[in-house]
Amino acid sequence: MKKIYLLLILLVGAGTLVFAQTKHVVTALSNPFRYSPQDLSINTGDTVEFRNSTSVSHPTIFDNGPFAGAVNALPMNGSFKLVFTQPGAFTFYCNAHATANSYPAGQTGKITVTASTGVTKNNAGLSAIQVYPNPATEKISVIFNLKKDNMVTVKLIDVLGNEVATLLNDRLSSGEYNQSLAIPSRVSKGLYFVKVSIGSESSMKRISIQ
Numbered sequence: 001m002k003k004i005y006l007l008l009i010l011l012v013g014a015g016t017l018v019f020a021q022t023k024h025v026v027t028a029l030s031n032p033f034r035y036s037p038q039d040l041s042i043n044t045g046d047t048v049e050f051r052n053s054t055s056v057s058h059p060t061i062f063d064n065g066p067f068a069g070a071v072n073a074l075p076m077n078g079s080f081k082l083v084f085t086q087p088g089a090f091t092f093y094c095n096a097h098a099t100a101n102s103y104p105a106g107q108t109g110k111i112t113v114t115a116s117t118g119v120t121k122n123n124a125g126l127s128a129i130q131v132y133p134n135p136a137t138e139k140i141s142v143i144f145n146l147k148k149d150n151m152v153t154v155k156l157i158d159v160l161g162n163e164v165a166t167l168l169n170d171r172l173s174s175g176e177y178n179q180s181l182a183i184p185s186r187v188s189k190g191l192y193f194v195k196v197s198i199g200s201e202s203s204m205k206r207i208s209i210q
């Protein structure tokens with residue numbers, strides 16, 4: 001699994017992979033009419049796409065939260081997307097089938113949004129992590145910005161996915177960092193990835209050690 005993952009990075013040739021911002025799908029199903037999943041947990045910054053796999057429409061309305069009250073048309077074969085930027089538990093219902101059938105509470109659902117970790121919570125933020133110089137010799141510097149206190153780890157990973165060294169593993173307070181980290185002398189020359197993890201989010205940079 002790890003190998004496939006790293007191979008993908010090599011093939012794409014991207015210097016950075018960003019794991020923040022996940023897309024989720026809620027599908028309107030029939031017999032009885034319902035949303036699946038009915039309960040969805042996501043992080044701030046995530047996108048939820050509503051899709052309709054039935055032959056009737058399901059105009060969807062949120063009871064509370066940033067999208068409250070607006071009617072999101074969800075015609076046959078239709079869809080709509082919402083990006084959730086604030087934490088909270090937001091319930092929604094189908095304006096046509098909320099109470100018209102026996103599914104637990106009719107065609108209703110809930111999206112629970114949890115604040116994501118302290119890293120700037122958009123792609124721009126995570127990809128703003130910089131590692132230099134490249135190629136590196138005795139040390140590397142990692143630049144990142146912490147919005148709030150968080151665990152930060154920086155690991156050196158070889159092309160087979162093995163962790164070669166942990167360069168940093170600390171709880172840091174919020175702020176901008178330009179962290180200089182020594183590369184252990186036992187690390188042989190070659191191509192590596194620097195994996196920077198902030199809370200549960202991580203980003204990889206490819207570097208060459210000479």
Ligand SMILES: [Cu+2]
Nearest residue numbers: 058094096097
């Ligand atoms: Cu409906």
